[in-house]
Amino acid sequence: MDERGGGGSFVAVRRVSQGLDRSNTCQTSSAEVVAGSAAWLGRGLSCVCVQGTEDDSCPSFDLTPAQEDCLMRLQNRLDIAYDSSVPEHQELLISLWKAAFPEEELHGLISEQWKEMGWQGKDPSTDFRGGGLISLENLLYFARNFPKSFQDLLRKQEGDRSLWEYPFAVAGVNITFMLIQMLDIEAVKPRTLVGATFLKFLSDNESAFNLLYCIAFALMDHQWLAMRASYMDFNAVMKLTRHQLEKELLEENITQLEDLPSYAYLRGNG
Secondary structure (H helix, E strand, O other), rough: OEEOEEEEEEEEEEOOOOOOOOOOOOOOOOOOEEEEOOOOOOOOOOHHHHOOOOOOOOOOOOOOOOHHHHHHHHHHHOOOOOOOOOOOEEEEEEHHHHHHHHOOOOOOOHHHHHHHOOOOOOOOOOHHHHOOOOHHHHHHHHHHHHHHHHHHHHHHOOOOOOOOOOOOOHHHHHHHHHHHHHHHOOOOOOHHHHHHHHHHHHHOOHHHHHHHHHHHHHHHHHHHOOOOOOOOHHHHHHHHHHHHHHHHOOOOOOOHHHHHOOOHHHHHOO
């Protein structure tokens, strides 16, 4: 794994289970934090996005046919692993580079240049194991639809920054995985009110998951700055980000994701 600043390694979340668990039983996909050194939080600690207890209640929410269809399409996206041998996947990765660094020519799909974006090594495909192709699609959607916010976060241009910053790209993969768990997308039916609420937004906007990803990324960065966080605080920041998103999704008078208070951070008005 790549190390910067003499010992800080980058964290990524990797799913251990193969395929989606779409039963209605109360369980969470296995996951682990992949860390290179003790500079992060160490091996064996569960990511905040998959914590739970055996006593958690697990209600099921009925879906409309339209919601079932939208959920199935989103689940199908989760099934697609990034494959560096697939030309379409290569093109998406190249498009991400062009969006991130339009003035800098990429020398190859495997290159030391990728570390500039915050990947752990010279081959980004190794980091996509945590979120699959959808994590790349999320990053590309962010870059194309909110280019100023994307560039601000990529280049850490806003706020009083830590000497030990979070790696942008790998943080993005973690956010994708966190949202999958938070929204309970792998289940046949949502088992939380947050998940059921999100499906209402998804049935109205096919890009709702991508949009919520962008909001979550901007919120995470806001929390990072508010906490004056450093790399040791990454999991704590992710936990706060998840809790804040859950709270906002359940607020009254939220009829679309753009109504979420944290959308203001994405637009740069927070």
